Amino acid sequence: SETVYECPDYKTAGENSCFFSKNDTSIWVNYNITVVATNVLGRTFSDPVDIDVVYIVMPNPPEEVRVSVTQKTDWPFLRVSWEPPKKADTRSGWITLIYEVRIQLENEDEWEVHPAGQQKVFNIFSPRSGGTYQVQVRCKPDHGFWSEWSPSTYVKVPDYFPREKSMWILIVVFSAFIFFIFSWLIYMNIYSLKHCLLPPVPGPKIKGFDKQLKNGKSEDIFSSLVVSDFPPTTSNYEDFLVEYLEVYVPEERELIMEDSKELQDSLKSENSTCDNDSGRGSCDSHTLLIDKGGCDKEDGLQSDQEGSQPEMDSKRHEEAPEEELLEYSHGNVHSPDISSEKVKSWPSLFSPLPQYSLSPVNQPSPPEMGKQHCLSDSLFAPDALSSYCTQPGPSTKTDFRSNYWECNFNHKQSHPLHPQTAAHEHLQAQNDTIMACVEHIGAPLGVHVPNVRPTEYVEVQRVSDENMVLLHPVSSGQENSCTMRRQIEDYSRVTLNNDKGLLLLQSESMEEEMDMCPNEEEMVSRVTSNGYTASITPTSQKSAAGINTSLPILDERAASGYVDTTTMFGLPTY
Amino acid sequence: MKAASICTNGQTGCHFISLANLFDRVIQHSARMHGISNDLHSEFELYFLPSKNQIGRVSHNCHTSTILTPNGKENAQRIAREELTEVILKLLVAWRDPLWHFHQDMAQHHEFNNFSSNKSLEMSDMVHELRKGVQKVVEKMQMLGIISPSIGNLGTPEALLTSDSAEWRLMNDYDLLYCFRRDSNKIQHYLKILKCRIVPEHGC
Numbered sequence: 001s002e003t004v005y006e007c008p009d010y011k012t013a014g015e016n017s018c019f020f021s022k023n024d025t026s027i028w029v030n031y032n033i034t035v036v037a038t039n040v041l042g043r044t045f046s047d048p049v050d051i052d053v054v055y056i057v058m059p060n061p062p063e064e065v066r067v068s069v070t071q072k073t074d075w076p077f078l079r080v081s082w083e084p085p086k087k088a089d090t091r092s093g094w095i096t097l098i099y100e101v102r103i104q105l106e107n108e109d110e111w112e113v114h115p116a117g118q119q120k121v122f123n124i125f126s127p128r129s130g131g132t133y134q135v136q137v138r139c140k141p142d143h144g145f146w147s148e149w150s151p152s153t154y155v156k157v158p159d160y161f162p163r164e165k166s167m168w169i170l171i172v173v174f175s176a177f178i179f180f181i182f183s184w185l186i187y188m189n190i191y192s193l194k195h196c197l198l199p200p201v202p203g204p205k206i207k208g209f210d211k212q213l214k215n216g217k218s219e220d221i222f223s224s225l226v227v228s229d230f231p232p233t234t235s236n237y238e239d240f241l242v243e244y245l246e247v248y249v250p251e252e253r254e255l256i257m258e259d260s261k262e263l264q265d266s267l268k269s270e271n272s273t274c275d276n277d278s279g280r281g282s283c284d285s286h287t288l289l290i291d292k293g294g295c296d297k298e299d300g301l302q303s304d305q306e307g308s309q310p311e312m313d314s315k316r317h318e319e320a321p322e323e324e325l326l327e328y329s330h331g332n333v334h335s336p337d338i339s340s341e342k343v344k345s346w347p348s349l350f351s352p353l354p355q356y357s358l359s360p361v362n363q364p365s366p367p368e369m370g371k372q373h374c375l376s377d378s379l380f381a382p383d384a385l386s387s388y389c390t391q392p393g394p395s396t397k398t399d400f401r402s403n404y405w406e407c408n409f410n411h412k413q414s415h416p417l418h419p420q421t422a423a424h425e426h427l428q429a430q431n432d433t434i435m436a437c438v439e440h441i442g443a444p445l446g447v448h449v450p451n452v453r454p455t456e457y458v459e460v461q462r463v464s465d466e467n468m469v470l471l472h473p474v475s476s477g478q479e480n481s482c483t484m485r486r487q488i489e490d491y492s493r494v495t496l497n498n499d500k501g502l503l504l505l506q507s508e509s510m511e512e513e514m515d516m517c518p519n520e521e522e523m524v525s526r527v528t529s530n531g532y533t534a535s536i537t538p539t540s541q542k543s544a545a546g547i548n549t550s551l552p553i554l555d556e557r558a559a560s561g562y563v564d565t566t567t568m569f570g571l572p573t574y
Numbered sequence: 575m576k577a578a579s580i581c582t583n584g585q586t587g588c589h590f591i592s593l594a595n596l597f598d599r600v601i602q603h604s605a606r607m608h609g610i611s612n613d614l615h616s617e618f619e620l621y622f623l624p625s626k627n628q629i630g631r632v633s634h635n636c637h638t639s640t641i642l643t644p645n646g647k648e649n650a651q652r653i654a655r656e657e658l659t660e661v662i663l664k665l666l667v668a669w670r671d672p673l674w675h676f677h678q679d680m681a682q683h684h685e686f687n688n689f690s691s692n693k694s695l696e697m698s699d700m701v702h703e704l705r706k707g708v709q710k711v712v713e714k715m716q717m718l719g720i721i722s723p724s725i726g727n728l729g730t731p732e733a734l735l736t737s738d739s740a741e742w743r744l745m746n747d748y749d750l751l752y753c754f755r756r757d758s759n760k761i762q763h764y765l766k767i768l769k770c771r772i773v774p775e776h777g778c
Contacts, residue, residue, distance in 0.1 A: 026645050028756055054759055093766035093778050094647040118777070142605065143612065143759070 027053045057144035059097060060085030062137040067155040069127075076160060078103070078124040082137045082150065097139040102149070106132040130159040593714050594776045597769035600707045604765050607700040608758040610693050615751045617690055636753030637741035638668045643760055650767045656721045659712055662764050665757050666705035672742040673698040676750055697754075704761070720772055 007018030025031065031053075035046040062082040070079050084090050084097050099116040103124055116122045116137075127133060133156075136149040186193065641664050644650040650658065677694040716723045745753065770778035 027647075028643070028645055028760060030752075030756075052756065089647065091770070091774075091778055092647060092651060093770035094650075094763065096766065142762075143608075 025053050029053070055143050057095070057141045059088045059095070059139050059141055059144065059147045061147045061150040062099060062139050063150070065135060065137050065150045065153045067133070067135045067153050069155060069157055070123075071160075074160075075125075076127065076157065078127050078133060078135075078155060078157075080122045080124065080135050080137070080153075082120055084120070084139060085147070088139070088141075095141050097141055099137055099139045100146070101135065101137050103136075104134045106134065111136075127157045129157060132156045593711070593718060593720075594769070594773040596707075596711050596714055597765065597773060598776070600704065600711055601762065601765050601769060603700065603704050603707060604758065604762040607697065607704055608755070608762050610697045610700065611751065611755040611758045614690060614693050614697065615755045618748050618751050635745065635749065636757070637672070637745065638665060638753065638757055641665060641668065644764075647763075647767070650764060651771070655715075655768060655771060656724065658764055658768050659708070659715075659721060662708055662761055662768075663705065663712070665761055666701060666708060668742075669701050669754055669757060670698075670705065672745070672750055673701050673754065675743075676747060679747060708765070715772065 005020075005024065007020065008024060009019040009021070010017065012019040029052065031051050032048045033051065034048045037044045037046070063085055064081075064083040066081045068079050068081075069076050080101055080103075082099070088095050088097055090097055096118065098118055099120070099122075100113060101116050101122045101124075102111040102113040104111045105128060112124075114122060114124070124133075132154060134152045134154055136152055138147045138149045140146045641661065643661055643665070644653055644658075673694070677691075677698045680691045680694040712721065715721045742750070769776075
């Protein structure tokens with residue numbers, strides 16, 4: 001038909017709109033719509049639009065959208081349900097709507113769209129655990145336009161046990177298990193690993209030095225190696241040199257040493273080894289005793305003399321340089337390591353006189369006041385000696401040397417207590433070689449000895465139990481000890497003035513000598529030095545000659561075999 | 575010959591299809607048909623634009639305009655089922671020949687692409703299939719006693735051919751498509767309403 005109907009309603013649909021209600025239109029009718037613009041100048045028509053109502057239907061959005069979480073199984077899912085718009089008559093079948101659902105996770109931008117068809121229920125599977133979803137639905141007729149999206153419906157998915165967390169837990173447990181196994185293996189093999197990675201460093205090995213090195217006291221060790229005062233300076237020269245008697249010990253001395261094992265032990269403990277090292281105490285007679293040919297006695301004597309001389313010089317009284325003094329610098333001067341030297345010095349007393357005298361070469365060219373190895377030297381002033389002793393030759397040191405009397409003191413005598421008896425035996429065995437030149441002592445010293453006699457040698461036979469040294473004169477024959485004793489009447493006893501530390505010779509009656517002759521106790525030089533060693537303070541000229549009794553009688557010193565002069569001397573200096 | 579139904583109630587070997595199911599099939603078929611016609615019409619508008627300056631060229635003279643069809647939902651619900659069914663059948667019958675000729679023209683004229691040619695053929699076949707289906711439904715309904723058996727005569731081809739045989743030749747193709755699109759839409763709607771009036775428990 002050609003009927004033109006004007007728009008009945010311009011307001012309902014908004015601005016610039018025309019609303020033809022349902023009464024004004026019918027379905028399956030093709031309408032031509034044009035807009036006519038009219039102004040003063042005229043009218044203009046828009047292009048017509050052919051429509052059929054059926055094909056331009058836009059329904060309302062679905063209603064009553066509901067979302068629920070369904071957990072019928074272990075894994076929950078979302079169930080979305082809705083209703084068609086009320087104005088859409090789908091019940092009569094007049095309009096058929098198809099739906100569309102879209103869902104969005106909270107805080108995300110993308111919608112997940114699901115065509116739903118004509119059904120009014122839709123399931124969404126595998127939602128994120130603990131997530132919040134937003135759901136919307138819209139509809140469309142068969143040949144129409146999509147409706148608007150329905151208002152959002154929110155749903156929160158509860159936290160169910162997610163797969164991701166369980167996997168992480170498995171990984172953590174597994175790795176921890178492996179870690180424990182690995183650490184256990186390392187713990188079991190830690191020692192072998194340590195040995196493999198950090199091999200032990202071999203320590204230093206120096207024979208005789210190992211223990212000290214391992215102890216870590218390297219400073220002490222090396223300090224001990226280095227003799228602080230070596231090379232000896234002139235200032236300290238006298239300090240560390242040992243002065244001691246050197247006595248030639250004949251080869252027979254070895255017997256003595258062998259017999260007395262105790263003595264040997266003590267000597268051995270001294271580690272006496274004979275060598276040419278001048279640093280060690282010059283050849284100790286101890287070594288001489290032990291080694292027959294090994295020791296260079298002469299050298300030792302020389303060195304000893306040399307060494308003794310400075311000491312003598314130092315200690316000599318200034319006024320009496322001629323005085324010869326015997327000095328014993330004992331162990332306290334030296335370090336303990338050199339104690340052996342001092343100990344060895346004692347046996348030097350046993351050096352036989354004749355040997356010494358026979359070998360003047362051995363005699364060094366000492367200074368004037370060379371050290372006298374024998375007590376006798378000290379007893380005499382150089383001048384005196386020359387006068388007293390019938391020594392040929394000039395009053396040289398050499399003469400002095402020869403005039404010394406050798407005290408055949410068994411080194412063992414140094415032990416006051418025990419070895420007395422043995423010492424006596426030893427002494428007896430050495431009648432031949434024992435020469436003792438007993439000097440008269442007692443004069444105010446010194447130099448002048450009133451009774452000058454030709455020097456006679458008194459042989460010390462033994463040492464009695466009372467620490468008495470038995471002396472008997474020794475003649476050329478030396479066969480009859482008794483006769484020899486008779487010849488010497490003056491000296492029958494040697495006593496030690498305890499107060500003064502002097503070893504005094506006292507004359508005794510011959511009868512006593514006679515009586516003692518068989519017993520060989522006539523000549524007794526009693527060394528009542530209880531623990532004293534007769535020594536002389538070299539400070540004064542009048543220092544009494546002290547017989548060097550190799551009797552380090554001090555109990556403390558017994559083992560060491562030397563006597564500390566300092567301890568002895570409670571003596572006032574002369 | 576009269577086509578005899580193969581299956582009757584109670585016979586073995588027949589697969590019994592419910593009326594609701596039949597309606598659903600028919601409705602889906604009609605929807606499919608309508609969709610194709612709508613597509614063809616849209617394609618025709620691309621190639622054959624109507625003259626914009628023609629004011630008043632409004633109506634399309636469809637040969638089926640003589641068939642009285644309810645023009646709305648209310649009218650369609652108001653008339654009897656038998657009339658509604660007859661209208662559906664009349665429409666389907668009326669469009670069998672024109673669509674076949676249309677297809678012939680499309681094939682001859684290479685103006686359209688193959689897609690359009692195939693659609694016209696499909697559309698022609700669909701009309702034919704749909705008519706058969708609706709007839710099946712009617713028979714079902716008549717068998718169920720839903721409708722009276724008085725409308726069975728319309729299905730005969732002779733009755734259809736005698737009416738309106740020449741008018742459709744006067745339409746051009748565009749009008750033919752336009753008219754068919756509208757009639758297929760009507761058929762779809764009528765079938766839906768009929769279904770919801772007869773078997774409303776399924777999706778209505």
